[in-house]
Every structure is written in C-alpha cells, then in structure tokens.
Amino acid sequence: MPDNPLAPDWLQRPDDPNAFAAEVWPPSLRREPDGTAAIAGVRVDDLAGRYGTPLYVLDEDYVRSRAERVRRAFTDAFERVGSTAEVYYAGKAFLSTDIARWMTEAGLRIDVASGGELAVALAAGVDPSRLGFHGNNKSRQELDRAVDVGVGTVVIDSEQEIERVAAAASARGRVQRVRLRVRTGVHAHTHDFLATAHDDQKFGVALDDAERLASVIRSHESLDFVGLHCHIGSQIFGADGFAESAARLVAVHARLLQHGPVPELNLGGGFGIAYTSADRPDRIEDLAQRVAQVLAAECERADIPMPIAAFEPGRYIVGPAGITLYTVGTTKPVVLDAAGGTAERLYVSIDGGMSDNARPSLYGSDYTSRIVGRTSQADAALVRVAGKHCESGDIVVYDDYLPGDVVPGDLLAVAATGAYCWSLSSNYNYLTRPAVVAVADGRSRVIVRGETIDDLLSRDLGAGHVAAESGAAPLRDSDAPGPLARTNGGPSVETGRPRLNEREEAK
Template identity: 80%
Template sequence: MPDNPLAPAWLQLPVDANAFAPQVWPATLSRDADGVAVIGGVRVDKLVADYGTPLYVLDEEYVRSRAERVRRSFTEAFERVGTAAEVYYAGKAFLSTDIARWMTEAGLRIDVASGGELAVALAAGVDASRLGFHGNNKSDDELDRAVAAGVGTIVIDSEQEIARVASAASTHGRRQRVRLRVRTGVHAHTHDFLATAHEDQKFGVALGDAERLVADIRSHSSLEFVGLHCHIGSQIFGADGFAESAARLVAVHARLLAGGPVPELNLGGGFGIAYTDADRPDRIEDLAHRVAQVLAAECEAAQIPLPTVAFEPGRYIVGPAGITLYTVGTTKPVALDADGTAAQRLYVSVDGGMSDNARTALYGADYSTRVLGRTSGADPVLVRVAGKHCESGDIVVNDDYLPGDVAPGDLLGVAATGAYCWALSSNYNYLARPAVVAVRDGGSRMLVRGETVDDLLARDLGARHSAVAAGTAAHDGGAPGPLGRSRRKEAL
C-alpha cells in the first residue's frame, strides 16, 4: 500500500508494524509466542495487571549497561591521549534513589540542579563529594545545604553567585571547589528551547568575561577554582559541536593557567538518542574518540597539559531504557485534504497524555509507538496518539504507523521515555502521575509509587476540611464520609 500523504518525509511505511526498531526500543524488548511484548523478562500484560496504566517502565539492566558503556567510552578515549575523564549522570533526566545508586555502582558521579535533587542523591547514600551542583538561580538555602553536605563541585552561573558561594563556604569553614559556566557561542543543531549555548539565554557568563570572574573567584580564600564548564545543547547527534566548543575553551583555559592551576574542563552533556527509526546518533565511542583527539590537539598547539575532562550525560543513559504503557480508550478516523489528495489519519486516544509526556507539546518531539499486547496482520495505518487532556495540543506521538485494527482496550507502548517524561510530569486536569517500575531478570519492582486521587486531594486543604465534615455527617446519618480511592495500585 502507498505511504500516507499526511506522513512526514522521514517516516517510512513499515514492512511489519509489529516490529521494534532496535536502536529505538529497549535492548531486552521482544515478543513471546503469544505476540505479547516482554521487557526485562516480564510480559507487559503482567505489568499492567500489577500496576495499571499509564505506567513508566525501565529496563534496569539496560540502564546500568548504558551507564557503564558511557563511562568506559570516555575513560578509554581520554586515557589514550594521556588524561582522565569523569562522567556525571545528569539527574534532571530522571532521578530517584534507586537510579542514583545504579549510577554510583556504575562508577559515575551525579549532577544535581536543585535542592530537591540534592536531597534525593543524599538519601540514596551517594557520597556528596561525588556530586556536582548546577543551577542559574540557586537559593542561599540551597547553597548552604550543598556546602554543608560537602558537595564536590558547585557550578557558578553568574557573577553575583561568586560572593554567595564564598560566604556559604566560609560559614561552614570549607574551601569549596567551583567551576565557572561559560557560553562558548557554539550552537548545537537542536530545538531552540534546548540550545543552551546561545548568548541570549539565561545560563552561564560570556566567555570574554571568564578571566575577570575567575580572578574574582581566586580572590576568595574559601573558593577553589577547578575549571570552566559549558553546555552546548541537547539531543546532539554528532561530535562537531563538542569539538568546536572544546577548541574555544582551550584558549581561555590556557590564559587562566597563568594565574593558578586549572585541573579540569567540563564539556557538559546533550548526547542524542534515537526516538524514531530515522534518527542516527553517533556511537558514544566514536564521539568520545573524536572529542579526545580534538582536545589533545588543541592543548598540544597551546603547549599546555591536558586537563581532566568531565561530561554530563543523562538522556543518553536512561532515555532508551524506558517505555510508557497506555491503554487505548477510543480511536477516531479523521478525513483530511493533503494538497488536493484525500487522506485519513487515525487518532488513537490513550489514558495519559501531556501530563506524563510533555516533550511532544513543548518541543514538537517525535516518538515511536507499537501495540504491545498482541500482534496483528492488518495493514498499517498512519496514527496520531493523543492524550485525554482538554488541549488540542495534547499529543504523545505525532506520527507513526500501527496495524489498522488498533482498537479500544489495546495496550500501547511508547519508546524512549526514560528521560524527561516522569521528570516533567504534572497533575494537569488532576491526573495522577504514573508509577515508575523497574524490570530485570523476569521480575519487577516499583521505584516510584504512582499517585492516587487521595494524594491529589491531600494537598487541597479545603478538601481535607470537607472530608472531616463529611465524616461527621456520616456519623449523624448524613452524607458518606471516606474519600473515594483511585483504582491505581499502591506500592507492592
């Protein structure tokens, strides 16, 4: 059958709408003899029976293996040019106490960007000296807590923050290690909302101001300057942007050496992953090798020693290991005109939406989907997976092909949702945020409990007052007292 004229140019009509693109879906995902998808040795229908939908599912072994792979790739690449590399897991992608433990067990440090993320990492038992603390507007309380906890490195993001970090460190009698975040002017090929190296944006300081600000940092006895930091964007497929950014930083790094030691250089994160079959990110090994070679050449040309180099991947580690499970509620064929050609798109509505995956609405992000509860021989049709929110922009998957007999009650999976989905989730329309479950070796366990209706009402003080009043009325023969409970299961 011909491609649907409504389909974007990158989306190809699949030979088999039941198949999983290996670069998109988790490594352990397959189908059993019944056609039901199995992840981490667990059938998805069993997961739904135990935890309900929507449901975030993480392939634990895949998360761990990707963390180890990225650490090994950068370690080996920079050892070959004569220096060391450190890898920080960017907790903003998805952070829980279990994730923090997996990362430290894989040999990674952890980057946090708020007091809340700091609290999670510390609750997981992570050695505070292995934490980096980011943020363009850290509060005095957050800085105080970070210094008191012994956070390894604080990334200074503005001139005003220098004195504030110095004061917190002095109060606690510490010499706090700090980096200075700079804007290199290198613009990654990515969505504007994600590109964080533009001059007209909130992060960091101008590269031309670095020497003056580092001199200010060094004037404080409670601060120890360890190096520059930059971040050029997100969802970057190649090494060119990192290489160019490194080259620009080396020139400033070399001049800073005249005033004292500069042992480190942090090149940030932003390594891309495949959300669709059309995405072709560089292998992490190739990217690490290219950046190491460029940095080594630049340092040799500047006649300076290679610093220890740090990176901060998040999405690359956890994104591909996650899927979200949904139950189809309705399907709706919509007839459209595509430049004079009659065409049809099938809207497939599920029991979640922008509250559990905001990226499609925020960034126009593309995702891949499959029916996971069965296989089908029906011809593929172009679908748009929509959520249940009162927003026309509440779309989970803009464009993909599914078997034409997809129907209410089907179990749908969306790939590569391990990063920035739970982390950006909300209670819009008073939907409860889903649980996060890890699967491994045929078993499952809950990492983050799903919310219930009672959880949502517990924060509404008026509802609590009404519940007490209703309970009193019930004792008097009036209205029923207890609040109804969500059917979502509690932690098992």
C-alpha cells in the same frame, strides 16, 4: 500500499507494524509466542494488570550497561590521548534513589540541579564529594546545604553567585570547589529551548568575562577554582559542536593557567538518542574519541597540559531503557484534504498524555509507538497518539504507523521515555502521576510509587473542610468507581498494592 500523504517525509511505512526497531526499543523487548510483548522477561500485560496504566517501565540492566558504556567510552578515549575523564550522570533526566545507586555502582558521579535532587542523591547514600551542583538560581538555603554536606563541586552560574557561594563556605570554615559556567557561543543543532550555549539565554556567563570572574573567584580564600564548564544543548547527534566548543574553551583555559592551576574542563552533556528510526546519533565511542582528539590537539597547539575532562550525560543513559505503557481508550478516523484528494489519519487516544510526557507539547518531539498486547495482520495505518487532557496540543506521538485494527483496550507502548518524562510529569487535569517500575531477570518492582486520588486530595486543605461542613467524608480512592480507583494505576495508600478495577471488585 503507498505511503499516506499526511505522513512526514522522514516517516517510512513499516513492512511489519508489529516489529520493534532495534535502534529505538530496549534490546530485551521481544514478542512472546502469543504476540504479547515482554521486556526483560516480564510480559507487558502482566505489568499492566499488576500496576495499571499509564506505567513507566525501566529495563534495569540496560540502564546499568549504558552507564558503564559511556564511562568506558570517555575514560578509554582520554587515556589514549594521555589524560583522564570523569562522567557525571545528569540527574535532571530522571533521578530516584535506585537510579542514583545504579549510577554510582557503575562508577559515575552525579549532577544535581536543586535542593530536592540533592536530597534524593543523599538519601541514596551517594558520597557528597561525588556530586556536582548546577542551577542558574540556587537559593541561599540550597547553597548552605550543599556546602554543609560537602558537595564536591558547585557550578557558579552568575557573577552574583560567586559571593553567595563564598559566604556559605566561609561561614562554615570550608573551601568549596567551584566551576564557572560559560557560554561558548556554539549553538547546537537542536530545538531553541534545548540549546544552552548561545548568548541570549539564562545559563552561564559570557566567555569574554571568564578571566575576570575567575580572578574574582580566586580572590576568595573560601573558594577553589577548578575550571570552566559549558553545555551546548541537548539531543545532539554529532561531535562537531562539542569539538568547536572545546577549541574555544581551551584558548581561555590556557590564559587562566597563567594565574593559577586549572585542573579540569567540563564539556557538559546533551548526547542524543534515537526516538525514531530516522534518528542517527553518533556512537558514543566515536563521539568520545573525536572530542578527546580535538581537545588533545588544541592543548598541544596552546602548549598546555591536558586537563581532566568531565562530561554529563543523562538522556543517553536512561532514555532508551524506558518505555511507557498505555491503554487505548478511543480511536477516531479523521479524513483530511491531501495531495489533490483526501487521506485518513487515525487518532488513537490513550489514558495518559502531556502530564506523563510533556516533551511533544514542549518541543514538538517525535516518538515511536507499538501495540504490545498482541500482534496483528492488519495493514499499517497512519496514526496520531493523543492524550486525554483538555488541550488540542496534548499529543504523545505525532506521526507513526500502527496496525489499522487498533481498538479500545489495546495495550500501547511508547519508546525511549526513560528521560525527561517522569521528571517533567505533572498533575494537569488532576491526573495522578504514574508509577515507575524496574524490570530485570523476569521480575518487576516499583521504584517510584504511583500517585493516587488520596495523594492529590491530601494536599488540598479545603477538601477536608468541605467534607466536615457537609457531614460527608472526603472522596477517597476506595470510594471511587473503578476508573477513578485505577487512575494511572496508583497503588493503594493503605496496602501499597494496585487497586482492583470495578469488575474485579464485584467478584
């Protein structure tokens, strides 16, 4: 069949709409003999039945292996040029106590960007000296806490913050290691909201101000200046931007060395992943080697020793290891004018949406989907996977091909949702946030409990008041009919187990 004229140029009609593209899906995701998919040996229909949908699912071994791979890539590349590298996991991609432990066990440090993320890392038992603390507006309370617990490095993001960090450290008789975040002016080829090194944005200070501000930092006995930090953006496929940024930083780094030691240079993260088969990110080994070679060449040209290089991947590690499971609720064919005639797009509505994956609405991000509860012999149909929110922009997958016989009740999976989905999730329209389940060796376990209606009402202090005035008890999960009781598959507050649906309760 010819491609649908409504499809974007990058999207190719698949020969088999049941197949999982190796570059997009976790390698452990396979079809069972009956056509149902299993990830890390766990059937998706069993996951949906036990935990409900929507459901975030993480392949634990794949997360761990990607963390180890990126650490090896950078340490090996920099050893070859006579230096060392440190890798920090960017916790903003997705952080839980389990994730933090997986990262430290893989030899990574961790970046946090708020007091909450700091609390999660500490609760996981992470050595505070292996933490970096980011943020363009860290509160005094957050800085006090960071210094109190002995956070390894605080990234100073503005001139005003120098005095705040110095005061927090001085009051506690500490010397706090700090980096200075700068804008190199290198604009990565990415969405404007994801590019973070151009001048007209909130992060960091101008590169031209770095020497003056480093001098201010060094004037404080309670601060230890260890180097510059930059971050050029996110979802970056090539090494060119990192190479150019490194070259610009080395020139300033060399001048800073004239006034004291500068042991480190942090080049940030933002390494891209494949969300669709059209995406072609560089291999992390190739990227690491290119950056190491450029940094070595620039340092040789400037006649300075190689600094310790630091990097901050997040999405690269956890993104490809995650999928989100949904249940199809309705399908709706829409006929549109196209190419001098008409063409049909099938809208497939699911039981989640922008509350569990905000990236398509925020950035226009593309994703890949598949029906995973069965296989089909039907021809591929162009679909748009829509959420259930009261927003026309509530789209999870803008363009993809699925079997044309997709029907209500089908299990659907979306790939590469391990990063920035749970961490950006919300309660919009009072949907409860899904659970996060880790799978490994044929077993599953909840690592972040899904929310329930009880959770939502527990924060609304007026709910109990209204119930008391009316003489009625407030609505709880256990009082709700099946669809409400199962919302997002949240486990029971009382038992910690997923609630039964209406049909099961009637048995």
